[in-house]
Amino acid sequence: MRTEQQIMDLVLTIAEQDKRIRAVGMNGSRTNPNAPKDIFQDFDIAYIVTEMDSFINDTTWIDIFGERIIMQTPENKSMFPPELGDRFTYLMLFTDGNRIDLTLIPIEKKDEYCREDKNLSEEKWQEVLSTYPNGSYESIWKALFAMCDLFRSTAIFVADNLDFNYPYEEDKKVNAYLIRVERLSPDGSEIY
Template structure:
């Protein structure tokens, strides 16, 4: 696998020698000092260009970055509509394992880019000194944020209401429906609540990572093992057990958060737990 220095040299040298490219930035985890470096990190690069259409005419110019085994052009797909406006991106996976996510941006959209940036940006090349102020990568936008009383209640409301869809799916023997609501809505709100409780104990000056991937660093090992057990869902009984386990975890972390922040613990828990048990009892009778 080519080293980080080798990859960066290729990326910057190509831009330096192509007059159409005026500015180059690096985004994402490689700019974040709080993310451990590893070989799986993408190179998230933006080229700010004067003539974007000339790049889109063919893919030959991409060969400079290495032999690729897979390429995706999200803005050139029919099934997944473009979300980048005038921007155009290439997701490139190379034979040596490196991955480059390269975005072309019209040069007249520099201001919009930095205005809407998530803060994780480094300027690698600026031919025209377009960036007057020093840019320092900052991940504070992703730090745990203290919830308002309304946000806390909304999270509780969403978790307990969506749980009824899981119950309904299991009762109807529609396991994929049940799993989808548990995985896509209920558990993410459990994880949100867990992160808030972590914030009340350890402050709001760090992130638990994308998809809460570092949350195990901040909770008890016992709770981590219990949380992982909720991902075992290959039959109806296991989905049911996972749901009740999520109930227990959400109850624990939401009560602790409410107490720490002086918020009222809502009565959704008691009502929905009673409802859930009544449905299951009726099915078993």
């Protein structure tokens, strides 16, 4: 698993070498000194860019971040409208267990981005936990796998009826990753 410093160096090096990227931002738990550190913390990165089309139209540029298990681009989903306005997000899970949520933000929206507060309060976190049957570790895993099963069966049904190809190989990789994570000891320091 690449270290936090290796990921940060990579993120900054890419930005320094690409003149379309004018600034780098970071939010989420890694920016909160009170948030406990664990191996599941993702890197919530924002690139402030001069234009977006060249990034979106040629996705091979993203390969520089490393080999992925899966990448999702929510703004490319046709069934649901984009929720981030002018932004574009790459949600990436890498084969070394690291996760990067990379958001492209047009330079014209930089001030709006800089004013956002993205940390959840303890009270809000407890509200999120309360959406699970009892908030326990075991019930969260049970709920996660139940959600995966429901998603899989629904997605296969939709794909079959609308003549789409269901990504069985990605499904298999993500499921294997989740099973591996579930089996980690509570004090685990590496995913792989």
